[in-house]
Amino acid sequence: MDLFVSQLMIGIQAGVVYASLALALVLIYRTTGLLNFAQGEMALLSTYLTWKFTDYGLPVWVSIVASVLVSFAGGALVERVVMRPVEQSSPLVLVIVTIGMFLALNAITQVIFGTDDKHLPRAYPFEVWEVAGIRVRSDTLVLIGVLVAECVLLWYLVQKTKLGLALRAVASNPDSSRLVGVSVGTMLMVGWGLAAGLGALAGALVVPTTPALTPGSMQSILVFAFAAAALGGFDSPLGAVVGGLVMGVANALTVEYVDALDGIELVVPFGLILLVLLFRPAGLFGRVHVERV
Amino acid sequence: MAGGRPWASPNRVAAWLVGIAVLAFLLYVPQYYEATTVNRYTTAIFIGIAAMGLNILTGYNGQVSIGHGAFFALGGYTSALLMRDAGWPFLATVPIAALVCFVVGALVGFPALRVKGLYLALVTLGLAVVFPDVARKFVNSTDGFFDHNGEPGTVQLSIREHLAPPFWHDWFADPIADRLRDWIGARDQWAYYCALFLGLLLLLGVWLISRSRFGRALIAVRDHEAAAATVGIDLARVKVAAFALSALYAGVAGSLAVMINRSASVTKQEVFQDSIFFLVAVVIGGTATVVGPMIGAFILVFVQEWLDESDWLSDLLDDQRARLASPALFGIALILAMYVLPDGLVGGSRRLLRRLKRRRPVSEAAVT
Numbered sequence: 001m002d003l004f005v006s007q008l009m010i011g012i013q014a015g016v017v018y019a020s021l022a023l024a025l026v027l028i029y030r031t032t033g034l035l036n037f038a039q040g041e042m043a044l045l046s047t048y049l050t051w052k053f054t055d056y057g058l059p060v061w062v063s064i065v066a067s068v069l070v071s072f073a074g075g076a077l078v079e080r081v082v083m084r085p086v087e088q089s090s091p092l093v094l095v096i097v098t099i100g101m102f103l104a105l106n107a108i109t110q111v112i113f114g115t116d117d118k119h120l121p122r123a124y125p126f127e128v129w130e131v132a133g134i135r136v137r138s139d140t141l142v143l144i145g146v147l148v149a150e151c152v153l154l155w156y157l158v159q160k161t162k163l164g165l166a167l168r169a170v171a172s173n174p175d176s177s178r179l180v181g182v183s184v185g186t187m188l189m190v191g192w193g194l195a196a197g198l199g200a201l202a203g204a205l206v207v208p209t210t211p212a213l214t215p216g217s218m219q220s221i222l223v224f225a226f227a228a229a230a231l232g233g234f235d236s237p238l239g240a241v242v243g244g245l246v247m248g249v250a251n252a253l254t255v256e257y258v259d260a261l262d263g264i265e266l267v268v269p270f271g272l273i274l275l276v277l278l279f280r281p282a283g284l285f286g287r288v289h290v291e292r293v
Numbered sequence: 294m295a296g297g298r299p300w301a302s303p304n305r306v307a308a309w310l311v312g313i314a315v316l317a318f319l320l321y322v323p324q325y326y327e328a329t330t331v332n333r334y335t336t337a338i339f340i341g342i343a344a345m346g347l348n349i350l351t352g353y354n355g356q357v358s359i360g361h362g363a364f365f366a367l368g369g370y371t372s373a374l375l376m377r378d379a380g381w382p383f384l385a386t387v388p389i390a391a392l393v394c395f396v397v398g399a400l401v402g403f404p405a406l407r408v409k410g411l412y413l414a415l416v417t418l419g420l421a422v423v424f425p426d427v428a429r430k431f432v433n434s435t436d437g438f439f440d441h442n443g444e445p446g447t448v449q450l451s452i453r454e455h456l457a458p459p460f461w462h463d464w465f466a467d468p469i470a471d472r473l474r475d476w477i478g479a480r481d482q483w484a485y486y487c488a489l490f491l492g493l494l495l496l497l498g499v500w501l502i503s504r505s506r507f508g509r510a511l512i513a514v515r516d517h518e519a520a521a522a523t524v525g526i527d528l529a530r531v532k533v534a535a536f537a538l539s540a541l542y543a544g545v546a547g548s549l550a551v552m553i554n555r556s557a558s559v560t561k562q563e564v565f566q567d568s569i570f571f572l573v574a575v576v577i578g579g580t581a582t583v584v585g586p587m588i589g590a591f592i593l594v595f596v597q598e599w600l601d602e603s604d605w606l607s608d609l610l611d612d613q614r615a616r617l618a619s620p621a622l623f624g625i626a627l628i629l630a631m632y633v634l635p636d637g638l639v640g641g642s643r644r645l646l647r648r649l650k651r652r653r654p655v656s657e658a659a660v661t
Binding site: 029035082085086089090091092093095096097099100101102103104105106107108110111115219220223226227229230234263264265266267270273274277278281282283 | 561
């Protein structure tokens with residue numbers, strides 16, 4: 001039982017990580033209808049930036065906030081400079097452009113910061129508590145807390161503010177929203193900025209719980225984040241969170257309990273996705289798109 | 294004949310002349326260049342083959358896959374295992390690899406009937422992520438074989454036994470065999486001609502598909518599923534067939550890659566990179582065109598080589614950084630290419646041709 005619960009905790013912690021990045025993916029998807037392959041690498045660059053700030057001697061929390069702000073600006077800039085010229089092109093062209101960005105950002109990170117391991121300190125004390133025989137790490141609690149805060153803030157922003165209304169309007173119908181005076185370009189920039197900021201936050205909190213910050217840090221996380229987003233439905237933030245947790249827990253439990261799948265644990269999360277998509281082609285919480293013929 | 298154009302119109306003649314010139318050049322490549330360069334051409338050809346296959350699925354049928362690296366790897370394993378464990382000659386393994394990938398592709402294609410667009414892309418990504426693990430686990434445990442390095446999931450091939458060209462003197466009289474040995478006696482030449490032969494065969498396949506009833510069905514399903522179903526196209530069959538065929542192409546490409554890499558191996562990064570490479574080749578060359586993906590593959594391979602080996606980058610940065618920076622330039626070049634030629638090289642040059650023709654009635658052969 002203890003083993004089960006501790007595996008569950010490991011799974012939840014990993015799941016929260018996937019969920020944060022999946023949330024960023026969903027955010028861009030909702031505002032732009034685009035799957036951003038470069039999301040992980042944007043977060044990577046942001047995380048290196050955070051590391052650089054702490055390297056200059058800034059306190060960790062200050063570094064994270066600074067990096068989130070810079071990333072917000074960077075994300076908006078990427079939308080304006082890189083994505084805007086191809087905004088009207090076919091989805092395939094957009095996919096290729098984000099792949100180009102994926103390659104470029106990863107390489108640029110390596111050129112600027114080098115390939116050796118970096119160590120980003122935690123922004124909070126690391127502790128392990130024993131609660132009724134279950135080991136709880138402060139990492140898990142902080143990540144959960146931040147994720148919950150993110151969700152509440154995002155929900156408030158998107159559902160309750162004028163900016164959120166404009167964001168949703170642009171997502172559902174750019175042409176009409178332009179007609180009623182919403183600046184589509186600005187909203188897209190805000191969407192990208194938010195996603196980049198979320199990625200920066202996720203990276204800065206996740207990386208200290210891993211052995212080191214390397215240029216490959218984000219890639220496996222990104223794959224899981226994609227999977228989480230697909231599981232929950234690309235247009236549903238709630239789905240991203242649930243999907244992330246399911247992926248994390250399923251993976252952790254398979255690792256522990258199913259010996260036959262030793263080495264191929266990944267079959268479980270992806271099998272799960274396939275199964276879910278077969279019955280709900282738009283993900284667990286996604287809205288089904290109905291076409292009028 | 295579409296449009297009833299005369300057989301010997303100037304455009305046709307120009308296209309034939311260009312085609313023959315290119316073919317002659319390709320046939321001559323391994324007689325002229327040294328082995329490294331020949332291997333690079335072979336690489337471009339097999340990447341082009343995989344891209345052609347993906348083009349059937351993504352270009353003509355509109356289903357995006359970012360997991361075809363898995364089929365590529367599967368084809369490679371099939372060939373490598375047959376050569377190593379069953380002692381088959383290379384060319385005999387190719388049809389088996391194609392068949393295995395065709396069947397697996399059809400199986401993977403079934404979920405694709407329900408899952409669409411981005412979600413399908415994600416399912417195929419899952420394939421690319423899971424396959425390396427599966428291979429690592431089963432390639433070893435099933436035949437209990439560890440190669441010299443003990444690296445799990447790698448099938449090492451012996452150059453002398455598996456990859457060398459056939460011994461022509463067993464097959465032909467000495468004068469003929471001597472000539473053959475001169476032309477295709479070296480390992481790189483043999484691999485190249487195998488790739489070229491299969492590449493042309495499969496190119497012909499795409500050309501025939503693009504002009505057939507099946508090809509038109511693919512396009513109809515891509516452009517409007519509901520309308521296609523209304524006119525009596527069996528959606529399920531067309532989509533699954535597209536998947537299976539594209540997997541077959543990727544499998545053949547994977548077999549050929551074994552000849553160059555001297556082993557079949559698989560890491561997550563490779564499979565992911567291959568998958569993306571194929572997609573990029575399709576889009577750079579021109580989606581839903583017959584020769585586009587092959588041209589795209591050649592551009593990719595040679596641009597990358599140029600970036601990797603050019604000196605100006607090393608002059609600008611120090612050596613290690615220059616090596617790190619080359620993917621950055623590649624990525625940026627990719628983005629710029631999409632700005633300038635969103636419809637790929639073939640689509641772009643068609644537009645250019647049309648514009649030139651509007652000014653002057655005599656066509657420019659050189660532009661293709």
